[in-house]
Amino acid sequence: MKINKNYLNLKDSYLFSLIGRKVREYKEQNPDKEVISLGIGDVTRPLVPAVVEALSKASFEMGNKETFRGYGEEQGYGFLRQAICGYYKKKGVDLTEQEVFISDGAKSDLGNILDIFETDNTVLIPDPVYPVYVDTNIMDGRKIIFMNGNEENNFLPMPDYKVEADIIYICSPNNPTGAVYGKEALKEWVNYALKRDAVILFDSAYESYIQDEKLPTSIYQIEGAKKCAIEFCSLSKTAGFTGTRCGYTVIPMELIRDGVPLNKLWLRRQTTKFNGVPYIIQRGAEAVFSDTGLGQIKENIAYYMENARIITDTLKKLGIWFVGGENSPYIWLKCPKNMLSWEFFDYLLTNAQVVGTPGAGFGNNGEGFFRLTAFGDREKVITAMERIKNLML
Template sequence: MKMNHHFSELPGSYLFSEVAKRVAAHRAARPEQGIISLGIGDVTRPLCRPVVAALAEACFEQGRAETFHGYGEEQGDLFLRQAIAGHYAGLGVRVEPEDLFISDGAKSDLAGLSELFSPGCTVLLQDPVYPAYRDASLLAGRRVEYLDAVRENGFLPLPEPGCRADLVYLCSPGNPTGAVYSREQLAAWVAWANAQGAVLVFDAAYEAFIADPALPHSIYSVPGSETCAIEVCSFSKTAGFTGTRCGYTAVPRTLQREGLNLHDMWLRRQTTKTNGVSYPVQRGAAAVFTAEGQAACRENIALYRRNAQCLAACLEELGIWFCGGENSPYLWLECPDGMDSWQFFDHLLQGAGVVGTPGSGFGKNGEGYFRLTAFGAEADTAEAVRRILRLYGR
């Protein structure tokens, strides 16, 4: 028997599993203290009415012989791919429905895309990094290299001279730092990737939170990206689909390496490993792009932005350095009083009953930092701020 010993290369537990373990222990020890979570990036606003109505109608369709839907189209139903292409057009970006693939969420595709590359390929990640990129690459036995994302470069590293890699993961707005690449910075990555023959996987899960009109929502706003970039996005944070599960990935038909077409490869991979997303969920996702759906999504995002402003004001009052929160639902702060990431996690949990995410869980450069999310309920976020201020004598 030959086991996959690459599992031993992973950290002892998944970051958010360790957070949950510590929270459960604290809750058992202090049941009287209500806990407010500003840690895991799960949303709190429910699905909007147009989405719920579309889900319900599609379920009724499935219950009638004359409207029943069995297996759908391999890439996802055309009505949803056309709606997504229309969304891109509204951003000033051209993405054809034929280049889009519907999935059960961004995380699955972000992990699965590495299967298009040989086991011996080199994967380049930023540090700190969303752990799923790292863990999926290590599990597949791939060589992983890191670029330092630090305060000096605004947590937005660019390709360094002599840098070599086959596959690069970029996330903008960034998780965990909230930093957003400019169009000029993305252009530098695109030029590098085309020159090196590398492929960029661009995680745009938080693009709807970008408020600055000068910042790009898609890597396809950069000329030349169609020959080097794959873009992954999700309905989770935009429309509250964390429990409903739906996302999409754009793989341009113009993207080729070593005589192979990555679009065709991804289509073959998907048809081998999945039968796609359920018809009702796809109908619900399409409703996100109606006028009513977009208005409801903007309302929810506005609430999360108010939460971010509330948290930012708290950190400013306490004199704690932070970034993010303006074009991102995440605030990335420096742990006060010289505490390391897990020390501050315990300090906040025990002293205020507030949960965040230790920066060290995102990589070595995350040590000494901490992530707060704006995805909580508005009243809970306000209460968390009161508790934190009280913890520091304010």
């Protein structure tokens, strides 16, 4: 019996454990100081009332013989897939129910989608980025190349036709940088993918944070994208579902490679290795897309975006370079005085008792940068920004 040796090539990520250890040690040595975390990538506002009501109602349905539900379709209930088609319709994107797959979250699908691709494809991944794109491909032994995000391109790297990539990851709004591609830039990526018969894996987990109506909230708003892109989205950040677990993946019927619709391959994968999302959770997700639900989640998003505005206002006052924060809950700043990521981490923790995430943890190009998030409490965000202003003005 041989294990998958590719796993031995994975690097352990010490990012969040190291942050935890440093904060713990600081608190032990400074028990009187209040430490504020703006490093967290998790929501803090509870589920909205429309969702809680739907979850509770569905729970009781499951206890009643007449309304009990056993196995559902692996790809999700029609009621939820239709609600998602309706959500896309408002974005100007026409989808059929068969093109939408319900999942337990974007992370699962972004990892599992690789099952349907040969391991000898070359993968193009932004640097810096969400670490699981890299790790899931290392597990399969795929060749990984990087596209460089940096200050010059505002962390929005563009295609280079000399680069021979088969699978391209794009995350917009980006985690960790908060940078968002415009329509023209995405169109260039679609053209590149179409030219190479490549496939774009488009992670739109943060689309609901886009405020600027000119920015695309789905890659399918770009002509030609249905022939080259799979879109992954999640209710985690849209509706506070990080602990409730529901997402969706869109594979348009027009997306065909080697003569086979990828939709059909993914359907086969999911019906064989997945049994669908809990009925109760799908009812909660359906409520997100109701008029009441959409109104309620909009308030939560507005709350987080006001936090982001407070953070970016502070950075502007301090003359610190940053991207993100305007159409994203993430703010990506350049460490002042040319500090390295971890230097700035220690500096902020020690002098302002504020915790963020060192950019170096998201890839080589993240060195010298730092991520703040807007998911905290308003009062704490205000206090943290006052401390930073006092320290650095």
